[in-house]
Amino acid sequence: MIPFDYQRAEDTRSAVATVTARPGAAFLGAGTNLVDHLKLGVAAPDLLVDVSHLPFDMIEPLAGGGVRIGATVRNSDLAVDPVIRQRYPMVSAALLSGASGQLRNVATTAGNLMQRTRCPYFQDVTTPCNKRRPGSGCSALEGYHRDHAILGASRHCVAVHPSDLAVALTALGAVVQVEGVKGARSIPIIDLYRLPDDAPQHDTVLEHGELITAVDLPALPMATRSTYRKVRDRASYAFALVSVAAAVDVERGTVRDVRVALGGVAHKPWRARRAEEALRGAPATDDAFRAAAEAELAGARPLRDNAFKVPMARNTIVATLRELTRREEP
Amino acid sequence: MSNHVAVTVRVNGVDREIEVDPRATLTETLRDRLGLTGTKKGCDRGECGACTVLVNGRRVLSCMTLAVTAHGAEVTTVEGLSSGGELHPVQRAFLENDAFQCGFCTPGQVMSAVACIAEGHATSDDEIREWMSGNICRCAAYPQIVASVAKAAAELGGAAR
């Protein structure tokens, strides 16, 4: 680990100014991913600005019926919040399917969104990786890539985003509130994350020094009937092979509206818009779910060893929608 | 070397003032600076749970916590659990149920179990499994761990501390 300085942020403005002004500086939340990267040599900041105690630990109602989640709300607190559980159960389910009780006790909302890929090559500084060292090449493309992307990848990077929470937030259409030296801005989460293209070193569109302060959930009545499913190699304490966040509104057997996002399949949480389009107005049947899933996955380009993710994603979408619509129908 | 930072932290009821390297994790600080080697380093990457301690009453992984960030916090390690030679009910249950073999994961299991019970997550065997799944035991004394947590939870009144 390269030596670095440590500052406890006084307030948001100074924290943002400090990090913006220093190219080697980084924000420190709970550190459950950053500390790992420091040890691995993946990250080598010269200054850590600790923002974990800044006053963003509230979950508050928004005008218009939405909910604002503060950036430093801990995952365990968010998961059990009564409003979240009742109105956005997929958020709760996503959080509780991730990591362990100990990690959720410290991991923050913003930190969860900003965590980086668990691609083994990204984490192994002795190997080429375009995300870690732009231009060095992608080792996973021909290497060990069972866990990697089937959608939206490029030849520069086939890594997947590891967050569960971000998948649920993507399905909900959450908006991320960001503070920068030039002021505040709001970024729909779907636009926060990038596909790798030829610059996989950038996971998000955030500028250096921009700080997430909150995540806004829209009022989305159908989200009361939502869930999150995660398929993985071990029944707990493991990252997703494939995950699905879905909410659905069914009336008399017909899908009125639906939200679907996929995890574990792309460089970003994958909003399944094609599947959603195919489902709106369609009958709430397995066949329609399967057709919608296949529409979404028609664009899948699996790698040598992860073709299984395509049927796995399809079956998980079908199973998740089936569960939600079955619950819907008395 | 890095600029050391003065940190005040209350460990097992005793206020400690130490200068720490910002790079030092809480695990390393407890073990190497304070001599509290009960907290184990099994993976140092948040994957096994052997380093579990309580920070301000919540269970956390000390290997993923920079010691500087514990400034002003109250930390409880396995050494701080029993008072006056008397075992904590969780420790006693682990001993009586033979809930370990090599014992390397045990301090983390015990600390996690104390918190699991306090959180109210020990009301059934299934729930105990779910909420103790962040603590790996390679000897797989899992059936005895479930039994121990359940027994201690009953003794402690479920969600009571």
Next chain:
Amino acid sequence: MSTATRETVAGRVGDSAVRPDAALKVRGEFAYSSDLFADDMLWGATLRSPHPHARIRSIDVTAALTLPGVYAALTHADVPGENRYGLDHRDQPVLAEDVVRYQGEPVAVVAADHPETARRALDRIAVDYQVLDPVVDAELAMAEGAPVLHPECPGGNVLRHVRIRRGDPEATAEVVVTGEYRVGMQDQAFLGPESGLAVPAEDGGVDLHVATQWLHVDQSQVAHALGLPPEKVRLTLAGVGGAFGAREDLSMQVHACLLALRTRRPVKMVYGREESFFGHVHRHPALLRYEHGADRHGRLVSVRAEIVLDGGAYASSTPAVVANAATLGIGPYQVPNVRMDCWGVYTNNPPCGAMRGFGAVQACFAYESQMDKLAERLGMDPVELRIRNAMREGSTMPTGQVVDSAAPVAELLRRVRDKPLPPPADPTDPRDLPGGVANTTRGDGVVRGVGYGVGIKNVAFSEGFDDYSTARVRLEVLGGEPVVSVHTAAVEVGQGLVTVQQQIARTELGIARVTVLPADTGVGSAGSSSASRQSYVTGGAVKAACERVRDTLCALAATRLGREVGLVDGKLVTADGAVAASIADVLGDEVIERTVEWRHRPTFPLDPLTGQGNAHTQYAFAAHRAVVDVDVELGLVKVVELACAQDVGRAINPQAVLGQIHGGSAQGLGLAVMEEIQVVDGTVRNPSFTDYLIPTIVDMPPMVVDVLELADPHAPYGLRGVGEPPTISSTPAIVAAIRAATGRALTRVPVRPDDIALAGSASRPVPSRPEVPCD
């Protein structure tokens, strides 16, 4: 004086005595090797090869030595003795010389005043590698023209080939099934990483405190490499955070001693988790081809098999693994005609060696898969087929060895079969379903399957190895009470051996206060804590030493009392049962100390052409029934329950026996459904617990365990080794259950979701086999 004053002490053989180290362990006060500390100590670190195969042109440590706080940077040139070690063949360099043969092979070591400084010093060591093509396929490594990795090995890359020929190797049968199976590379994944503290001594020697499995085999290898007489290399056991075979080979032992001797300072080395994956051997990956022939009634006529075990870069215990896979490779069955060929092969993959059940684990997955396949072909119940062919006492092994103690294979199978089946899962509670807490399944497409497995393992060391243990037992009177101390070099790895030693001394001498002294090389070798052997061999040694102490005490008492007495429940008793004296009365200030070297019955080498010979001293058996729920759409498996029946001869500590059965079964479960080191072109891609998954408490199913105690007349107390058999049969039982639920062939472990739900549409599950037994 009356018999009424006698009472039996608690914690004897057969009791579930509490571990003497239990309180320390729950308090966090038990000192593991990574907890050791010495004033003025330095931290060692190891530079490892990033390449699986490369020539070393040069190594330059100059820049490392200029870093402030660095006290030594050593290479092969600094190894004073022979730069070679190894359990069986000394083929492994302490530090690489002109070539590296696996990724992670140690090349240089440094000592510095801070672990971080030591790591940075490693970055400053310049190694000029000429990268070579790695040999990564064991079958190709055996072929003509493959690059030879160890020129001194007479068989080319074939380190050992065991041939077994029994009966008519060309026998024909009415029904024949063939299969090809693969077993992935499993890791022991103990939680307490490799670590120890080396302290230079005044006499030019070194004291090493270390977590290991066999102090004396470490001592001899360390001394050889250091060029010191063994008595100048003194080892003391530090707390062991699990072993499972992975501590049988050296890791940091020589390195820490080298650095300590060079710097004249204590040196501590602790591996991190990633380094640990490179710091020890793994379970051999295997390719197994079988052909089973039977008559139409399901009686086995012949088994022909070829097994290729990938030993990786160095020999480690590969020769013994090959022998086990070969001699146990048809399973606990009576087969008149056997043709078995088993090879252990050098490659540039990570070195493989000891892991719980070695050799037997790989073979059992294959032969039990074959038995299921045969049952299906014959339309027979798989348990009935197994029972029909089950070995029993008096049966002959393919090696010609007659099994001369209990072999209740049929009984074990009946017991697991006859257990009530668990109720169906509650579809409203996702925790009861595949996928667990992630809410993955709501009961759609969940199919239950039931499968069986039975396995065989040899206990203790085989093939003529001089296998013994040494125990020193001391009896004295302290504070008016008799006190026993037991001193052995036998390693407690968590299996409960210190408890067992204490129980045996209490039983033999009737004395409550028994102290087991720290294990060290100050007493003779105890052999390894492996091969399920320590209760048998060190238990036997402690028992024998106690008997000597007892005889001496009784002789002394006879002299002092003027009549013959025996020792009963800690009192000296006359022939009519009356208490004649207490031990304190007889012994006074005298001390009785006896040291015994104890051996099990001899074993013999295998004939090199036919594989015939009485190679093993004891066999052990366990059977499992696995009940699984499989989400056939998502490929998720939940092991709902494991039933296990095992014969342990005599349960010295029933609670510890249960722990071993749980632990072994769980490791077999890990191999069945999740654990595999991913090696790509000789390079390990998942050296972490994020990517190498081991079972959590959620994956561990409830277990129903039957322990049989059919005494082996040749063994102390009739006991039979316990630790390995449950690891062996749980894997095939679980995979059989998944097959029953899915209809998939599943010829490779671990089975992962992609193996079950890979196909374009969710596979149409075949109904599981009838669960009503046939007999």
